[in-house]
Amino acid sequence: MENVKPTVTYHLFLYRSELARRNARQLRLSRTKIEITDELISKTVRNLKTCSMDDLKAVNRELLFKRKLRHNVSKLKKEAKRQAAEQRQD
Template sequence: MPRYQKLINESDSNAAAATVAQQQQQHHRYQQQQHKMPSVGYHLYLYRQQLAQKNVEYMRLSKAKYFITDTLLAKTVRNLKGCSVDELKTVNHQIVFRHKLRHQIQRLRKLKSLGIKNANPKMESTEL
């Protein structure tokens, strides 16, 4: 009887260890999914949601625009070999727009650090 009891206990502990290992793998997969960057479609969805709201969060809106522009620009730059002159001009305009967005986000961060919450990035500067 004691030997039989040992075998049962060992099989229970092996099953428990396998269950714990399986749970750890599932948790690890979940963690990996959480750290993936959201897709462009998801950012477009967030951008539209922000535009539909009454009180727009300008920082979130600008970040979404920047991510969308940056991602689409990266995809376009990978395929520059077969581009026409008009497409190269468009890429140049996108690069300038991305630079302006980056500057706008930095400006919003500075204003936030000064205590101005949710400042409109299109308002005129108070710099002299």
């Protein structure tokens, strides 16, 4: 059985579900944003032959956004580890 990747629609559903939570988890939101952005980039790249200059600019913005999100996820993970270590010490 092949491994099927969730769709953008499903990731948007997850994102909205997390936003609806009283205490939305930033790490989960950022990871879902990365998945959505990655899928949008992939769709555009698959149709590269028919892309306009505006499409290419949009892909570039999406790539920069994805890089920024990955950096934020890294910072959130480090912060969560730091907080967990502090709680163990108390």
